[in-house]
Amino acid sequence: MPRSRELTKPASKSSLTRDRHKVIVVYAVTLVCVYLCYRLAQPFIPALVFAITVAVVTQPLMRWLERRIASPSLRAAIGVAIVTVAILAPLGTTIYLLAQQIAHAVQAWQQYLNSWQQLVDREAWLASAWNRLSQNLDITAAIERFAAAVNTAAMAVATGSIHSLFQALIMLYVLFFLYRDRDRFLKVIKRLSPLSTRETNRLLKRLGDTVHSTVFGVVAVAVIQGALGGVIFGLLGIPGAVLWASVMALLALIPNLGTFVIWGPASLLLLTDGHWGKALILVLWGLTAIALIDNLLYPFLVGNRMRTHTLIVFLAILGGIAVFGPTGVILGPVVVNLTIFLLELWRRRTERAPGQEKPLTA
Numbered sequence: 001m002p003r004s005r006e007l008t009k010p011a012s013k014s015s016l017t018r019d020r021h022k023v024i025v026v027y028a029v030t031l032v033c034v035y036l037c038y039r040l041a042q043p044f045i046p047a048l049v050f051a052i053t054v055a056v057v058t059q060p061l062m063r064w065l066e067r068r069i070a071s072p073s074l075r076a077a078i079g080v081a082i083v084t085v086a087i088l089a090p091l092g093t094t095i096y097l098l099a100q101q102i103a104h105a106v107q108a109w110q111q112y113l114n115s116w117q118q119l120v121d122r123e124a125w126l127a128s129a130w131n132r133l134s135q136n137l138d139i140t141a142a143i144e145r146f147a148a149a150v151n152t153a154a155m156a157v158a159t160g161s162i163h164s165l166f167q168a169l170i171m172l173y174v175l176f177f178l179y180r181d182r183d184r185f186l187k188v189i190k191r192l193s194p195l196s197t198r199e200t201n202r203l204l205k206r207l208g209d210t211v212h213s214t215v216f217g218v219v220a221v222a223v224i225q226g227a228l229g230g231v232i233f234g235l236l237g238i239p240g241a242v243l244w245a246s247v248m249a250l251l252a253l254i255p256n257l258g259t260f261v262i263w264g265p266a267s268l269l270l271l272t273d274g275h276w277g278k279a280l281i282l283v284l285w286g287l288t289a290i291a292l293i294d295n296l297l298y299p300f301l302v303g304n305r306m307r308t309h310t311l312i313v314f315l316a317i318l319g320g321i322a323v324f325g326p327t328g329v330i331l332g333p334v335v336v337n338l339t340i341f342l343l344e345l346w347r348r349r350t351e352r353a354p355g356q357e358k359p360l361t362a
Contacts, residue, residue, distance in 0.1 A: 045327065051178060052211075055182070058083065072181075076177070076179035092168075098246050189204070221252065225248060225249065236278045267283050270282060
């Protein structure tokens, strides 16, 4: 009997303190390990983000392959091959042409500056006016900074090709395993998630919808708008069609800014040079094929999936690019929508009365 009382005796304060300290140590070690894992993965974050993004947006393709190919490894290999041919090959060609046209633009800009300086030197009144204007607005320094920035961008594109190729190879390697072991990864995520299974499923669906709507509703539409602008620039004989197409695609990523910033001034330049017909064609093409493409393509590409408010998309994309670089186009909206989901989740949990279950709609 005395021994049984010892067995049922409550734990002492010292043992509880030791247990609490052990828990704190485990938490601290876990946080350190998570941070170290992040540092290990940090060099490959662009490849990981793009691999996950491609895996999400190509789910219909993989489901179509699942019905026809039984082997997971063969199915994943075919999926990676299709992605390489359909996405990476055109992207690599575009980057190569873009680097060439940036280099040509730098040379043309330098020749233009030399011609302008010769004209200024020949005309005394123009030299005097230019000097006064330059002193007030510091135009010469601004032009030099702009030329240096363009030249630096050209060098960055050229020197970054090896790094980009390495990231592309890592992306394809990760994508293969995402295709092959998708169900296994999802099971691990659900098992490790602190949320309930239902909440985790809702979270994964929301993140998938965010990636889908961002890629198809923002990135794809911007690429199509830029491509249409580059096509008309090439047909009208405007030099640097690929360069201007890339610039228009980047501007189209920003809501309510759009490609007009490029094709509008270009049409005015054509008009001042006496090319009335080309200017009219460019304006009509910009107002119809380019400007209306968002309203026409977005419902078709995104469907009934979520559409985030324009202001939130604007801040998420620009902030994401500022924080994460190019991958911020995807990570920015993902982080914002993840935060919104968690805030809605906490609001519903705090509103729920003790002992009652309220369905979550986050």
